[in-house]
Amino acid sequence: MVEMELKRDRIVIRLGTKKWEWVLEPRYWRNTLIWVVVLFLFPTVSYFVSPGLINTMISANIYAAIAMPLALLTIGTGRMNFGPQFYIGVGGYTAALLSIAYGWGPLLTLPFAILMCIVAALIFSPLVLMARGLYYVLLTLLLPLVFLEVTFIYPDIFKGDTGLFGIVPLLDTGNAKNNFLFIGYLSTVIMFAYLWIINKVLKSRYGLLMAAINDDEDVAHSIGINISKIKIIAFVSACTMIGIIGWFYAHYFSSFAGITYLPLTFMLKILLVLMIGGRAQVFGCVLGGYFIAFLEMLMIRFMGPIQPVLFPIILLVLLFVLPEGLFGLYRKRRYREYLPTIHVRR
Amino acid sequence: MVPLLKVSNLVKRFGGIVAVNDVSFEIYKGETLGFIGPNGAGKSTVVNCLTGYLPATAGKVEMNGVDISHMKPHERTHMGLARTYQIPRPFPELTALTSVLASSISGKKRINQSFQDAMYDATHYLEFVGLFSKRNILARDLTFYELRMLELARALATTPQLIFIDEVMAGLNPGEAKSAVHMIRRAKEEFGITVFWIEHVMAVLMEAADRIVAINYGAKLAEGTPEEVVNNDEVVEAYLGRGWREYA
Numbered sequence: 001m002v003e004m005e006l007k008r009d010r011i012v013i014r015l016g017t018k019k020w021e022w023v024l025e026p027r028y029w030r031n032t033l034i035w036v037v038v039l040f041l042f043p044t045v046s047y048f049v050s051p052g053l054i055n056t057m058i059s060a061n062i063y064a065a066i067a068m069p070l071a072l073l074t075i076g077t078g079r080m081n082f083g084p085q086f087y088i089g090v091g092g093y094t095a096a097l098l099s100i101a102y103g104w105g106p107l108l109t110l111p112f113a114i115l116m117c118i119v120a121a122l123i124f125s126p127l128v129l130m131a132r133g134l135y136y137v138l139l140t141l142l143l144p145l146v147f148l149e150v151t152f153i154y155p156d157i158f159k160g161d162t163g164l165f166g167i168v169p170l171l172d173t174g175n176a177k178n179n180f181l182f183i184g185y186l187s188t189v190i191m192f193a194y195l196w197i198i199n200k201v202l203k204s205r206y207g208l209l210m211a212a213i214n215d216d217e218d219v220a221h222s223i224g225i226n227i228s229k230i231k232i233i234a235f236v237s238a239c240t241m242i243g244i245i246g247w248f249y250a251h252y253f254s255s256f257a258g259i260t261y262l263p264l265t266f267m268l269k270i271l272l273v274l275m276i277g278g279r280a281q282v283f284g285c286v287l288g289g290y291f292i293a294f295l296e297m298l299m300i301r302f303m304g305p306i307q308p309v310l311f312p313i314i315l316l317v318l319l320f321v322l323p324e325g326l327f328g329l330y331r332k333r334r335y336r337e338y339l340p341t342i343h344v345r346r
Numbered sequence: 347m348v349p350l351l352k353v354s355n356l357v358k359r360f361g362g363i364v365a366v367n368d369v370s371f372e373i374y375k376g377e378t379l380g381f382i383g384p385n386g387a388g389k390s391t392v393v394n395c396l397t398g399y400l401p402a403t404a405g406k407v408e409m410n411g412v413d414i415s416h417m418k419p420h421e422r423t424h425m426g427l428a429r430t431y432q433i434p435r436p437f438p439e440l441t442a443l444t445s446v447l448a449s450s451i452s453g454k455k456r457i458n459q460s461f462q463d464a465m466y467d468a469t470h471y472l473e474f475v476g477l478f479s480k481r482n483i484l485a486r487d488l489t490f491y492e493l494r495m496l497e498l499a500r501a502l503a504t505t506p507q508l509i510f511i512d513e514v515m516a517g518l519n520p521g522e523a524k525s526a527v528h529m530i531r532r533a534k535e536e537f538g539i540t541v542f543w544i545e546h547v548m549a550v551l552m553e554a555a556d557r558i559v560a561i562n563y564g565a566k567l568a569e570g571t572p573e574e575v576v577n578n579d580e581v582v583e584a585y586l587g588r589g590w591r592e593y594a
Contacts, residue, residue, distance in 0.1 A: 205451050205461050212448040215437035222397060223449040224423035224504050 043184035054184040061187035064289030067273040069241035071280035076210040076234020083140035091246025096164040096256040117243030121236040148262040163257020170251040278325030356405035367564040380555030388564040426507035434493035436485035443481035453504025
């Protein structure tokens, strides 16, 4: 008979005298292969089954792709940033305005969107050196809201209420369904690229220095870490990565309105992706992104008008039940890894 | 002989309170300098000023003849200063090994030091303080003595020339304290470092220190060999109060 036994790190399956073992380690290459293949097969399968699912998948990938740089930002600066969507606004508006004014395609607007995000991040980078705790939270929280007001004050540039229209689309194959499929793959590629880069950074010596800063800034300074340099590099690079998502949004929807991304509701969703995934764990962000995008989709489909009330309640309950997030369920058994998480300070 | 560290007329004011008042002393290579004073005398403030954690109001600090008064803490660490804290301040979310690894990577600049090289270094220092078997334990789960040793390993891993030790005996039982003192002596011998040792327990410094500087109310009271300082009337008065002779 088939016997299955769950050990600490593996499942052992016995059939007569034969024995198979399966290691329960997300980064064990066979398991990694499984979830990479699943993610790449998903758009193709849903292309034939239900193309709407591709849309949800794109949302999930993009939520994850915003949450991952936010994780880097939080760990690298040792502070919780509540305004990552400001850079979505900067990247998105740069791409949208350039595309509308000069008819530029996504490839031409991308370098300018990146450049603007770098400039904006550099302008606001002294915040990570000067402000800490509540002050930093308040300042970062205010930035996107101020930007939102600016879009209303100058309606002839930003078209505050309605948003900008007529942006050159990301891809145009002539068939909306095919466009969805390709953009689905593109979003997966962006998500994987971010995952790979940020995981590499956090595993490198710089990741270790960031973890030290995240734990105790003064001690990190006293053991010889140039905390200003590390914090500014982490801040600027993470903000630029978030800004690229703004560029993606602008070209994906062919329209861009600050009111969709800059208010607190969008920010809250991203923060929940970060926390429910597993307190700023990069792999957790992917889990959290998919969890929240699909939960949102299911609730919109089945809950109807009660969805806006129930959705945050479910997430809040989850935050209490899983304080370490979804990835924390696995990590609890692997405390030896030094993967840094958010350190909540007063 | 050029002193390793020369402190001239160091002053630190917090608003109207003068915490350190015109303190000058020198530390020479290879010696152990004891630093004593009653509670609140300004010992830790001096260390904070020397390591750059607090900016000094006035005065000059020179290391090997280079003025480091305006350098940031990390630059001073790269020059060869390291410190431990009176109350251990570990990186709570990092394991013992990675804490030391972080300081091995970021300490004094070593050319072409790879991540692996730093890891070997960190392992060595961790083994030196006797924490190798605890290398994978999170720092927040270590005992008080182990935290002290981890701090020492973290300070040593920056390859300092001069190490500031802030009250290593506080909170340790006699057995642990003895091995902590033994460890500092061994570190001094094996790595050829100079030690600046703040301590309340006089018996330890009497044995370990080559010279002692005593301060009270932020100002220097006495400087000399342990015997000279212990027999100095002003020092005894600072500890025991005026009129101590009547009760002696």
